[in-house]
Amino acid sequence: xxxxxxxxxxxxxxxxxxxxxxxxxxxxxxxxxxxxxxxxxxxxxxxxxxxxxxxxxxxxxxxxxxxxxxxxxxxxxxxxxxxxxxxxxxxxxxxxxxxxxxxxxxxxxxxxxxxxxxxxxxxxxxxxxxxxxxxxxxxxxxxxxxxxxxxxxxxxxxxxxxxxxxxxxxxxxxxxxxxxxxxxxxxxxxxxxxxxxxxxxxxxxxxxxxxxxxxxxxxxxxxxxxxxxxxxxxxxxxxxxxxxxxxxxxxxxxxxxxxxxxxxxxxxxxxxxxxxxxxxxxxxxxxxxxxxxxxxxxxxxxxxxxxxxxxxxxxxxxxxxxxxxxxxxxxxxxxxxxxxxxxxxxxxxxxxxxxxxxxxxxxxxxxxxxxxxxxxxxxxxxxxxxxxxxxxxxxxxxxxxxxxxxxxxxxxxxxxxxxxxxxxxxxxxxxxxxxxxxxxxxxxxxxxxxxxxxxxxxxxxxxxxxxxxxxxxxxxxxxxxxxxxxxxxxxxxxxxxxxxxxxxxxxxxxxxxxxxxxxxxxxxx
Numbered sequence: 001x002x003x004x005x006x007x008x009x010x011x012x013x014x015x016x017x018x019x020x021x022x023x024x025x026x027x028x029x030x031x032x033x034x035x036x037x038x039x040x041x042x043x044x045x046x047x048x049x050x051x052x053x054x055x056x057x058x059x060x061x062x063x064x065x066x067x068x069x070x071x072x073x074x075x076x077x078x079x080x081x082x083x084x085x086x087x088x089x090x091x092x093x094x095x096x097x098x099x100x101x102x103x104x105x106x107x108x109x110x111x112x113x114x115x116x117x118x119x120x121x122x123x124x125x126x127x128x129x130x131x132x133x134x135x136x137x138x139x140x141x142x143x144x145x146x147x148x149x150x151x152x153x154x155x156x157x158x159x160x161x162x163x164x165x166x167x168x169x170x171x172x173x174x175x176x177x178x179x180x181x182x183x184x185x186x187x188x189x190x191x192x193x194x195x196x197x198x199x200x201x202x203x204x205x206x207x208x209x210x211x212x213x214x215x216x217x218x219x220x221x222x223x224x225x226x227x228x229x230x231x232x233x234x235x236x237x238x239x240x241x242x243x244x245x246x247x248x249x250x251x252x253x254x255x256x257x258x259x260x261x262x263x264x265x266x267x268x269x270x271x272x273x274x275x276x277x278x279x280x281x282x283x284x285x286x287x288x289x290x291x292x293x294x295x296x297x298x299x300x301x302x303x304x305x306x307x308x309x310x311x312x313x314x315x316x317x318x319x320x321x322x323x324x325x326x327x328x329x330x331x332x333x334x335x336x337x338x339x340x341x342x343x344x345x346x347x348x349x350x351x352x353x354x355x356x357x358x359x360x361x362x363x364x365x366x367x368x369x370x371x372x373x374x375x376x377x378x379x380x381x382x383x384x385x386x387x388x389x390x391x392x393x394x395x396x397x398x399x400x401x402x403x404x405x406x407x408x409x410x411x412x413x414x415x416x417x418x419x420x421x422x423x424x425x426x427x428x429x430x431x432x433x434x435x436x437x438x439x440x441x442x443x444x445x446x447x448x449x450x451x452x453x454x455x456x457x458x459x460x461x462x463x464x465x466x467x468x469x470x471x472x473x474x475x476x477x478x479x480x481x482x483x484x485x486x487x488x489x490x491x492x493x494x495x496x497x498x499x500x501x502x503x504x505x506x507x508x509x510x511x512x513x514x515x516x517x518x519x520x521x522x523x524x525x
Contacts, residue, residue: 043194044301044327045269046129047256050099050198051249052092052141052205053285053419054275055226056085056294058246066220067243071254072298075273079300080308080344086356086379087277088317090285090292091363095276095317096143096200100124100156102321102335105359106376106491111146113361113372113501115508118143120151123332125324126158129196132330135189137161138198139181140174147507157198161185172209172241173248174202179255186263194328199256204245206280206419213240226291227460228283228443230436234426242279267303270327272320274298280419282427282443286363287395288377288386289453289461293358299344301327306346314379315340316356336489355380357485361501366397366416368514369523371502373417374493378482384461385478386451389493392519396444415444416512450475 056062059069061076062083088098089105089112097111098104101122105112109119124143126136142157154160161181169175178199189195218240225231225239253273260266275295278284284291297315299308304327318337325332326339342348356379362372374389388395396415418424427443430436442462452466452475465471486494492501516523 042268043132043134043329044304045194045260045265046125046134046196046324046328047260047269047271048099048125048196048198048324049201049249049253049256049271049273050096051201051246051275051296052203053277053280054204054246054249054296055278055284055291056083056296058243058279059296059298061298062296064224066218066224066240067246069246069250071250071257072273072296074254074257075271075300076298078302078307079271079298079305080311082297082299082311082313082315084312085274085295085297085315086317086358087275087293087295088358089360090277090287090358091360092141092144092276093146094360097122097156099276099317099321100126100143102318102325102332102337104318104336104357104489104491105361106486106493107334107336107489110504111143112359113504114363115145115506116147116504117507118146118148118151118156124156125321126156126196126198128325128330128332129328132328133193134328135185135193135195136197137185137195138200139178139185140176141200141202142198145508157200158196170209170212170248172207172212173245176202178252179259182256183259186259186265199253201249201252203249204242204279206421208238208241208245210241210422211237212244213237213242216240216244218243226281226284227462228289228291228439229281229423230427230430230439232426232430232436235423238281238421238423242281268301270299270301270324272297272299272324274320280421282396282415282418282421282424282440285419286360286417288358288360288375290384290455290459291461293377294455299323301344305341305344308344308346311340311343311350313340313343313350314354314356316358319356352381355481355485357482359491362504362506364397364416365506365509365512366414367393368398368516368520369502370506370511374498374501376482376486376491376493378478378485379455380478380481382454382456383474383478384451384453384455385466385475385482386453387479387482388447388449388451389498391447391449393517394444395447398514398517399444414512414514418443450479452478 059072061073087095089095091114093114094105094112110117130136136158138157139161142155164177164180165175222231229235274297278292322337322339326341358377360375377386397417427440431440450466451464453461
């Protein structure tokens with residue numbers, strides 16, 4: 001086993017390039033057949049479909065062969081396929097909060113961390129659109145996990161439509177009939193009202209039906225195993241189970257698209273399909289590496305936007321929010337991003353200096369005293385720069401709890417910031433094996449205060465360039481730009497008040513007990 005990026009990622013890039021060329025052939029070429037917006041356009045309907053834990057490039061439009069996503073591909077053909085879209089955080093709650101508000105996570109107080117609260121002062125997309133006359137709602141997973149009940153009348157994603165359930169859903173997936181609930185929402189809305197609807201799948205979040213991918217006769221080649229995971233049969237099987245759940249999400253989306261087409265609403269619906277963060281595997285979800293924040297994105301609005309083909313611009317979640325408001329013709333205060341509607345229409349040129357940002361604080365209860373692992377990241381051009389504010393902490397959570405067995409479990413099985421997974425257990429069990437050891441350490445081992453990656457040449461983000469003198473200028477430039485943005489936008493981590501992030505109460509999920517680390521001896525319990 002080697003790091004193998006130079007071989008496997010080159011093959012993967014070729015697969016993606018072939019798929020992109022095919023998609024672009026079907027779609028119109030940007031800047032040549034741009035749609036001409038109506039002088040008095042009707043407000044568009046808006047459908048946001050968001051998977052729970054899906055990484056780029058796991059959609060067939062990107063050339064992935066172990067997952068089939070015809071509905072996602074259909075949206076990409078009718079609109080645009082984005083190749084460099086980034087979630088605001090590698091965890092559910094903060095990432096969704098940023099998308100719903102259009103603000104960076106560090107600007108959202110308790111909503112900027114995992115499983116805490118959502119202050120009422122932050123307006124969300126459905127708040128703004130409902131005031132503009134939209135009928136609003138959601139099905140599946142809205143903003144979660146966390147407590148919104150103490151501050152809001154309904155979930156920040158909108159009023160819930162979750163009543164219709166499958167009598168017997170396939171093992172591993174939610175019993176909520178997303179498509180049927182969407183149909184119920186459409187049926188009860190006023191005839192003249194445009195709608196906003198959030199389809200938040202609970203897939204491909206764990207747990208999975210172990211072995212479902214193999215039973216479905218799916219297969220995956222070594223070329224599609226991410227470079228940060230070992231190419232073992234256990235890892236392959238786990239990835240195939242993940243693919244089955246992506247396909248469930250996609251099938252439900254396909255039914256919704258068919259409903260819109262049958263109702264004559266498809267052309268004037270802005271459809272955004274993405275994921276809240278990366279896949280639930282070691283070194284992906286809960287990390288600001290590409291595997292944790294680089295997500296699929298397809299966007300269409302046939303009535304107003306040209307077939308955009310393939311768009312390689314850097315796009316962040318806060319830019320998606322700005323685009324929604326731009327398309328709806330409404331104003332919202334405090335937005336951190338900027339609309340890409342003109343690019344969707346095939347107009348303008350990409351901004352080579354565009355930056356996207358991501359952040360994380362607490363994820364699971366994975367350390368002594370419920371401490372998080374604070375990170376901030378900036379992506380500009382090919383480079384990803386990461387600032388780790390507490391490098392003395394374990395990035396995936398403490399490696400063991402008190403004791404070496406019994407109710408507390410065996411040692412080295414307490415990396416709670418990584419979702420419990422067959423792939424994780426297999427890596428822990430083989431952590432000393434030559435092929436797995438470097439990957440295991442990259443997933444759970446201590447990290448330096450600064451990291452720098454050429455994310456295009458090294459998509460697995462395994463070669464840290466921060467200490468390389470040849471990259472000194474790039475590191476210093478990105479570090480200064482990140483810090484400047486954090487200062488201007490009031491990040492407590494830069495303002496000397498970073499401890500507030502560890503003080504927000506955890507309002508959902510079990511609290512765990514860990515030994516006090518050596519570096520924290522003498523600190524208050």
